[in-house]
Amino acid sequence: MTDMEVELLAAALRRDSADLSLYARVLSANLADSLPPGAVRVKRRRSVVERVAGREGAVAEVDVVLGEQRLSLRTDRGGVSGEICHEVRGIVLSRREVELDEWIGALARALAEAAASNARAREAVERFLT
Known part of the structure:
Protein backbone atom coordinates (compact mmCIF):
# COMPACT_ATOMS: atom_id res chain seq x y z
CA MET A 1 0.00 0.00 0.00
CA THR A 2 1.36 3.43 -0.91
CA ASP A 3 1.65 6.36 1.50
CA MET A 4 -1.23 8.05 -0.36
CA GLU A 5 -3.47 5.03 0.17
CA VAL A 6 -2.59 4.96 3.88
CA GLU A 7 -3.50 8.67 4.11
CA LEU A 8 -6.82 7.97 2.34
CA LEU A 9 -7.51 5.17 4.81
CA ALA A 10 -6.69 7.46 7.76
CA ALA A 11 -9.03 10.11 6.32
CA ALA A 12 -11.79 7.52 5.98
CA LEU A 13 -11.23 6.39 9.58
CA ARG A 14 -11.33 10.05 10.75
CA ARG A 15 -14.47 10.85 8.78
CA ASP A 16 -17.02 10.32 11.56
CA SER A 17 -14.93 11.11 14.63
CA ALA A 18 -16.88 14.27 15.61
CA ASP A 19 -19.48 12.25 17.55
CA LEU A 20 -17.20 10.06 19.67
CA SER A 21 -19.82 7.59 20.92
CA LEU A 22 -21.12 6.99 17.39
CA TYR A 23 -17.55 6.81 16.07
CA ALA A 24 -16.53 4.18 18.62
CA ARG A 25 -19.65 2.11 17.92
CA VAL A 26 -19.26 2.18 14.12
CA LEU A 27 -15.50 1.66 14.20
CA SER A 28 -15.71 -1.29 16.58
CA ALA A 29 -18.50 -2.95 14.57
CA ASN A 30 -16.71 -2.51 11.23
CA LEU A 31 -13.38 -3.74 12.56
CA ALA A 32 -14.90 -6.70 14.43
CA ASP A 33 -16.78 -7.78 11.29
CA SER A 34 -13.78 -7.40 9.01
CA LEU A 35 -10.72 -8.58 10.93
CA ARG A 45 -20.51 0.32 29.53
CA ARG A 46 -24.15 -0.52 30.27
CA SER A 47 -26.47 1.42 32.51
CA VAL A 48 -29.24 -0.31 34.48
CA VAL A 49 -31.78 0.97 31.94
CA GLU A 50 -29.76 -0.52 29.07
CA ARG A 51 -29.48 -3.87 30.86
CA VAL A 52 -33.20 -4.02 31.55
CA ALA A 53 -33.98 -3.07 27.94
CA GLY A 54 -31.50 -5.67 26.65
CA ARG A 55 -29.39 -3.10 24.82
CA GLU A 56 -25.64 -3.50 24.30
CA GLY A 57 -24.63 -0.23 25.90
CA ALA A 58 -22.05 2.34 24.86
CA VAL A 59 -18.58 1.34 23.70
CA ALA A 60 -16.13 2.05 26.53
CA GLU A 61 -12.99 0.58 24.97
CA VAL A 62 -11.83 -0.85 21.64
CA ASP A 63 -8.63 -2.91 21.44
CA VAL A 64 -7.26 -3.79 18.00
CA VAL A 65 -4.40 -6.28 17.87
CA LEU A 66 -2.52 -6.43 14.57
CA GLY A 67 0.81 -8.23 14.63
CA GLU A 68 2.85 -7.00 17.57
CA GLN A 69 0.86 -3.79 17.93
CA ARG A 70 -2.15 -3.25 20.18
CA LEU A 71 -4.12 -0.07 19.64
CA SER A 72 -6.56 0.84 22.42
CA LEU A 73 -9.18 3.55 22.26
CA ARG A 74 -11.15 4.48 25.39
CA THR A 75 -14.15 6.77 25.65
CA ASP A 76 -15.17 8.35 28.91
CA ARG A 77 -17.55 11.24 29.62
CA GLY A 78 -17.39 12.60 26.10
CA GLY A 79 -13.60 12.39 25.96
CA VAL A 80 -11.37 9.90 24.24
CA SER A 81 -7.87 8.60 24.89
CA GLY A 82 -5.73 6.43 22.69
CA GLU A 83 -2.89 4.12 23.51
CA ILE A 84 -0.41 2.32 21.28
CA CYS A 85 1.39 -0.69 22.70
CA HIS A 86 4.16 -2.89 21.33
CA GLU A 87 3.22 -6.33 22.59
CA VAL A 88 4.97 -9.67 22.10
CA ARG A 89 3.24 -12.89 23.18
CA GLY A 90 1.00 -11.00 25.60
CA ILE A 91 3.82 -9.01 27.20
CA VAL A 92 3.69 -5.24 26.74
CA LEU A 93 7.18 -3.98 25.88
CA SER A 94 6.19 -0.35 25.41
CA ARG A 95 3.09 1.76 25.95
CA ARG A 96 2.39 5.26 24.71
CA GLU A 97 -0.67 7.47 25.15
CA VAL A 98 -1.62 9.39 22.00
CA GLU A 99 -4.26 11.81 20.73
CA LEU A 100 -7.13 10.51 18.57
CA ASP A 101 -5.57 11.77 15.34
CA GLU A 102 -2.29 9.93 15.95
CA TRP A 103 -4.19 6.80 17.01
CA ILE A 104 -6.18 6.85 13.76
CA GLY A 105 -2.96 7.23 11.74
CA ALA A 106 -1.37 4.30 13.56
CA LEU A 107 -4.49 2.18 12.97
CA ALA A 108 -4.44 3.06 9.27
CA ARG A 109 -0.77 2.05 8.96
CA ALA A 110 -1.34 -1.20 10.90
CA LEU A 111 -4.36 -2.07 8.74
CA ALA A 112 -2.36 -1.33 5.57
CA GLU A 113 0.47 -3.61 6.73
CA ALA A 114 -1.98 -6.37 7.65
CA ALA A 115 -3.82 -5.96 4.31
CA ALA A 116 -0.62 -6.79 2.45
CA SER A 117 -0.75 -10.39 3.74
CA ASN A 118 -4.28 -11.00 5.01
CA ALA A 119 -7.47 -11.14 2.93
CA ARG A 120 -9.77 -10.20 5.84
CA ALA A 121 -7.65 -7.15 6.70
CA ARG A 122 -7.69 -6.19 3.01
CA GLU A 123 -11.52 -6.36 3.13
CA ALA A 124 -11.50 -4.07 6.19
CA VAL A 125 -9.37 -1.53 4.34
CA GLU A 126 -11.63 -1.69 1.28
CA ARG A 127 -14.72 -1.24 3.46
CA PHE A 128 -13.31 1.98 4.96
CA LEU A 129 -12.23 3.33 1.57
CA THR A 130 -15.65 2.84 -0.06
Missing part, protein backbone atom coordinates in the same frame (compact mmCIF):
# COMPACT_ATOMS: atom_id res chain seq x y z
CA PRO A 36 -9.87 -12.12 12.04
CA PRO A 37 -11.57 -13.40 15.20
CA GLY A 38 -9.80 -12.18 18.33
CA ALA A 39 -8.16 -9.19 16.60
CA VAL A 40 -10.77 -6.78 18.00
CA ARG A 41 -12.01 -6.68 21.59
CA VAL A 42 -14.83 -4.35 22.57
CA LYS A 43 -15.75 -3.48 26.16
CA ARG A 44 -19.09 -1.82 26.75
Whole structure:
Protein backbone atom coordinates (compact mmCIF):
# COMPACT_ATOMS: atom_id res chain seq x y z
CA MET A 1 0.00 0.00 0.00
CA THR A 2 1.36 3.43 -0.91
CA ASP A 3 1.65 6.36 1.50
CA MET A 4 -1.23 8.05 -0.36
CA GLU A 5 -3.47 5.03 0.17
CA VAL A 6 -2.59 4.96 3.88
CA GLU A 7 -3.50 8.67 4.11
CA LEU A 8 -6.82 7.97 2.34
CA LEU A 9 -7.51 5.17 4.81
CA ALA A 10 -6.69 7.46 7.76
CA ALA A 11 -9.03 10.11 6.32
CA ALA A 12 -11.79 7.52 5.98
CA LEU A 13 -11.23 6.39 9.58
CA ARG A 14 -11.33 10.05 10.75
CA ARG A 15 -14.47 10.85 8.78
CA ASP A 16 -17.02 10.32 11.56
CA SER A 17 -14.93 11.11 14.63
CA ALA A 18 -16.88 14.27 15.61
CA ASP A 19 -19.48 12.25 17.55
CA LEU A 20 -17.20 10.06 19.67
CA SER A 21 -19.82 7.59 20.92
CA LEU A 22 -21.12 6.99 17.39
CA TYR A 23 -17.55 6.81 16.07
CA ALA A 24 -16.53 4.18 18.62
CA ARG A 25 -19.65 2.11 17.92
CA VAL A 26 -19.26 2.18 14.12
CA LEU A 27 -15.50 1.66 14.20
CA SER A 28 -15.71 -1.29 16.58
CA ALA A 29 -18.50 -2.95 14.57
CA ASN A 30 -16.71 -2.51 11.23
CA LEU A 31 -13.38 -3.74 12.56
CA ALA A 32 -14.90 -6.70 14.43
CA ASP A 33 -16.78 -7.78 11.29
CA SER A 34 -13.78 -7.40 9.01
CA LEU A 35 -10.72 -8.58 10.93
CA PRO A 36 -9.87 -12.12 12.04
CA PRO A 37 -11.57 -13.40 15.20
CA GLY A 38 -9.80 -12.18 18.33
CA ALA A 39 -8.16 -9.19 16.60
CA VAL A 40 -10.77 -6.78 18.00
CA ARG A 41 -12.01 -6.68 21.59
CA VAL A 42 -14.83 -4.35 22.57
CA LYS A 43 -15.75 -3.48 26.16
CA ARG A 44 -19.09 -1.82 26.75
CA ARG A 45 -20.51 0.32 29.53
CA ARG A 46 -24.15 -0.52 30.27
CA SER A 47 -26.47 1.42 32.51
CA VAL A 48 -29.24 -0.31 34.48
CA VAL A 49 -31.78 0.97 31.94
CA GLU A 50 -29.76 -0.52 29.07
CA ARG A 51 -29.48 -3.87 30.86
CA VAL A 52 -33.20 -4.02 31.55
CA ALA A 53 -33.98 -3.07 27.94
CA GLY A 54 -31.50 -5.67 26.65
CA ARG A 55 -29.39 -3.10 24.82
CA GLU A 56 -25.64 -3.50 24.30
CA GLY A 57 -24.63 -0.23 25.90
CA ALA A 58 -22.05 2.34 24.86
CA VAL A 59 -18.58 1.34 23.70
CA ALA A 60 -16.13 2.05 26.53
CA GLU A 61 -12.99 0.58 24.97
CA VAL A 62 -11.83 -0.85 21.64
CA ASP A 63 -8.63 -2.91 21.44
CA VAL A 64 -7.26 -3.79 18.00
CA VAL A 65 -4.40 -6.28 17.87
CA LEU A 66 -2.52 -6.43 14.57
CA GLY A 67 0.81 -8.23 14.63
CA GLU A 68 2.85 -7.00 17.57
CA GLN A 69 0.86 -3.79 17.93
CA ARG A 70 -2.15 -3.25 20.18
CA LEU A 71 -4.12 -0.07 19.64
CA SER A 72 -6.56 0.84 22.42
CA LEU A 73 -9.18 3.55 22.26
CA ARG A 74 -11.15 4.48 25.39
CA THR A 75 -14.15 6.77 25.65
CA ASP A 76 -15.17 8.35 28.91
CA ARG A 77 -17.55 11.24 29.62
CA GLY A 78 -17.39 12.60 26.10
CA GLY A 79 -13.60 12.39 25.96
CA VAL A 80 -11.37 9.90 24.24
CA SER A 81 -7.87 8.60 24.89
CA GLY A 82 -5.73 6.43 22.69
CA GLU A 83 -2.89 4.12 23.51
CA ILE A 84 -0.41 2.32 21.28
CA CYS A 85 1.39 -0.69 22.70
CA HIS A 86 4.16 -2.89 21.33
CA GLU A 87 3.22 -6.33 22.59
CA VAL A 88 4.97 -9.67 22.10
CA ARG A 89 3.24 -12.89 23.18
CA GLY A 90 1.00 -11.00 25.60
CA ILE A 91 3.82 -9.01 27.20
CA VAL A 92 3.69 -5.24 26.74
CA LEU A 93 7.18 -3.98 25.88
CA SER A 94 6.19 -0.35 25.41
CA ARG A 95 3.09 1.76 25.95
CA ARG A 96 2.39 5.26 24.71
CA GLU A 97 -0.67 7.47 25.15
CA VAL A 98 -1.62 9.39 22.00
CA GLU A 99 -4.26 11.81 20.73
CA LEU A 100 -7.13 10.51 18.57
CA ASP A 101 -5.57 11.77 15.34
CA GLU A 102 -2.29 9.93 15.95
CA TRP A 103 -4.19 6.80 17.01
CA ILE A 104 -6.18 6.85 13.76
CA GLY A 105 -2.96 7.23 11.74
CA ALA A 106 -1.37 4.30 13.56
CA LEU A 107 -4.49 2.18 12.97
CA ALA A 108 -4.44 3.06 9.27
CA ARG A 109 -0.77 2.05 8.96
CA ALA A 110 -1.34 -1.20 10.90
CA LEU A 111 -4.36 -2.07 8.74
CA ALA A 112 -2.36 -1.33 5.57
CA GLU A 113 0.47 -3.61 6.73
CA ALA A 114 -1.98 -6.37 7.65
CA ALA A 115 -3.82 -5.96 4.31
CA ALA A 116 -0.62 -6.79 2.45
CA SER A 117 -0.75 -10.39 3.74
CA ASN A 118 -4.28 -11.00 5.01
CA ALA A 119 -7.47 -11.14 2.93
CA ARG A 120 -9.77 -10.20 5.84
CA ALA A 121 -7.65 -7.15 6.70
CA ARG A 122 -7.69 -6.19 3.01
CA GLU A 123 -11.52 -6.36 3.13
CA ALA A 124 -11.50 -4.07 6.19
CA VAL A 125 -9.37 -1.53 4.34
CA GLU A 126 -11.63 -1.69 1.28
CA ARG A 127 -14.72 -1.24 3.46
CA PHE A 128 -13.31 1.98 4.96
CA LEU A 129 -12.23 3.33 1.57
CA THR A 130 -15.65 2.84 -0.06
